[in-house]
Amino acid sequence: MIPACEFRWIMPEIMLAGWGLLLLIVGGLTRGPVASKTCGVLSVVGSVCALYFTVNLWGANQEVFNQLYTIDNYGTFFKGLFIAILVLVSVVSLSYADREEIGSGEYYALLMFGVLGMMVMTSSHHFVTIFIGLEVMSLSIYVLCGLLRGNLSSVEAALKYFLLGAFATAFLLYGMAMIYGSTGLVDVAELKKFFLMKQPFSATMFIIGLGFLIVGFGFKIASVPFHMWTPDVYQGAPTSITAYMATGVKAAAFGALIRVFFTAFVPFQFGWSEIIWVLAVLTMCVGNITALVQRDIKRMLAYSSIAHAGYILVAFITGDRTLASSMLYYLMAYSFMNIGAFTVVIVLQKKGENSSDLDSYAGLGTRHPFVALCMSIFLLSLAGVPPLAGFMGKFYVFSTAVKAQYYWLAIIGFLNSVVAAYYYLRVMMYMYFRETIGEPGTADKAPGYGLVMLICIWALLHMGIFPKAFLLMAQKAVGIFS
């Protein structure tokens, strides 16, 4: 029997689940533009409430529901990040979803359910709970990807993501099952104790299982060679959903990955860090080099997000659990700059248009100086130019690598950021140095976009110039590993 008082620990999740259901009802009862606006506003209100409950959990350390669910700073940190992403995406959707006529109740409800899944994923050290979270998140996003029903590429994105995602899920589940088969355990914390007692432990089935886990997570974080879906899906999905996927899904997958590997598999670090070394280098290089030749901004940002996963993996390899805070900080910085950049993409798109050719950015600096300035800040942050958060994130991540004496990895990483600088600068170059090509595009001047861009810029500047509070938060969050 589960005591009722345990439910108070999962108030953010309950809030999101309940609010999502409410949105479904509201969405069903209203029609047209009214529905879109109502649901959007309700969604923002609901997520802000959930944020309130999440903030209250900071500092709590609690195992609930027979150790199936954990409340700790690590999970709370990620919950806060997910809700921040949710709020920003919801605000963007207020206008975007309305424009594209996809903003009915289920759109916002699915956004909430997705975040619910992400929260479950990162707040548990039980394989089964992690898996449930992953599926809740993924199923919501499969649908969200295909919401632009009239758009072929959107439908293709949904199908592609669904099929490949199902494969990845299967790999992950296989991996978990094999680890269970070889050790008899499904709890990450228990596994850690087991391995520490039984070292050296090597069973073929376990090693295969570990490999499968890497494949499964590798798919969700879009690391090379499991990245093939990313550009197509990111490009095809509605742009707000791309922002949501590029930040939320990635953060959630990293959250679960870090928790599982830094708890259970620490004794085998020498083994998996070699594999991940190769993955990290491949991810950085392939992501950046392929991004160089993209002419579509959405696609370029998709490849750049692959590359960013590589940077985060650099810190992951070191296995230094106290320094894992660098990954958390990076994810936070990365979320703000990516949501900002995708918002600019949305602003410059027209109704029914789901691509964003580089040429349409030509001369933007003259036509829409404010939008161009915002985009420049996001791109410079992505490129890692100080004093923006992207620089601090990279600095922190690569200093982790240097500290663990992975000098080559750090050098490869830094050289990659030079390659990356080229394609980020190219967009800036189009915006400022080129004359407008053809008919000048318009910018959607809804206040929601401006608000989101300003919040992101503020966050990037604040995190870059006064990183202290954010780093301390990240350090407290990874405190659970020490």
Add this chain to the structure above:
Amino acid sequence: MSVPILSFLIYFPLLGAVILLFANRRNAQFIKVFTLVISLIELAVSLPLFWKFDDAAKTMQFVEKADWFPEWGISYFLGIDGISLLLVLLTTFLTVICVLCSWKAIEDKVKEYYITFLFLETAMIGTLCALDLVLFYVFWELMLIPMYLLIGVWGGPRRIYAAIKFFLFTMAGSVLMLVAILTLYFFYYNSTGVYTFNVLELYKASVPIAKQYWLFGAFALSFAIKVPMFPVHTWLPDAHTEAPTAGSVILAGVLLKMGTYGFIRFAIPLFPAAAIDAIPLMSILAVIGIIYGAIVSMMQPDLKRLIAFSSVSHLGYVMLGIFAFNMQGVQGGIYQMLNHGISTGGLFLIVGMIYERRHTRMIADFGGLSKVMPIFATFFMIITLSSVALPGTNGFVGEFLILMGAFKNNVVYGTLATTGVILGAVYMLWMFQRVMFGVVTKEENRNLKDLDGREILILTCMVFFIILMGVYPKMFFKKMDTSVTEYLAFVKQKSAQARVLEGNTVPAKMAREVTNTNMTR
């Protein structure tokens, strides 16, 4: 608590840029005057530094220190010594000149132009004052963005190529430096248990010589790109040629100095043993730069490209002086940094002025201008002679000291470098002759207007310093005497120490020099 004068110098232009953001873009006149006022105030505030600076003090002055992120040992730490003092003054001075010389040349996106310029000034002064490696790196990278925009937006026909080449070259260099900074930082932590990016603290680290090679290599590559030394100089001619006049002036005047300044402030004192072992390599590269730059200059049909390549040659002298590791060489090097800022800056101004009149920079398009524009010819002559290092001008003092230092260090480098002086005279005077003397062959040149008041004012300022620094160098040398003495003593002693620690013998010549100097830094 003293007045935070350095912080004021750093953020005042930024404040000006922020105010300009709200200016009406149609009111170009107001924007220009406003920027001029800001840069004049900045200059006025920086001048007292020169008099208040204590010549005899062996420590950093006007120090400001605050914790930025104490857990990681990152601090907001500013201070200047005799070396950075002069460069800060050069920066504030040249900014005023640049604002003046852009007055008519920039007609497109005036507001953005001046915002970018003020932003650049903030970054440059920040780089020169920062004594914390992270702070330094932040400003160092920050310099890239405005310069990238200056070249890319207001530059010549191939500006986009040049801007991107400039950005990628310099960024590639600086990321390697970042790895080296982090490595040094963790090394210091492992040996002392203290996290710090404070340069003055890190000077004390005794890094093993084998490790010094790597770290020095990474720092040196980054700074060498900025200098630019042969063979990583290829971005410079493109950037210089495509940049607008003021961009070229500031690029030659200040930005290139960041590379040589980086050697003196960071690369050499942090890794002295490696630096001393690198003398042959760096000196040879410097000599190649001197001769190669001069020969390539000779062939250039484009005035700006000619001056750009002459910069490669001049900066080669600076590097040769710095790596002579003696009083004459280093002081000459620093003096030449200032000279190059004034003389080459002046040359770019000159080219800008005839470009504004004729919209061409090809030497072949001119000839006989001295008859049409006598005032212009006078200024051009003086600046050319300063660039050729005629006695009585600033260039002579610098080059003479550098060659003295180079001879003292190694006769071969000294002799080879001296040939550069001859080549320098050849390409500059030949260029001058082709542009200014002879008969006017082109019809368009017959009615060129001579300089107006603004242009005369600008060039008078430059010529004033050319003469002042040429006939009374002591005024500047006494500011840097103590700092350079300290710096040299420190570098030599520390490298000797590193060798002794590892059981290597100290070369006899160096041992003699080290005796009787105290490690005070």
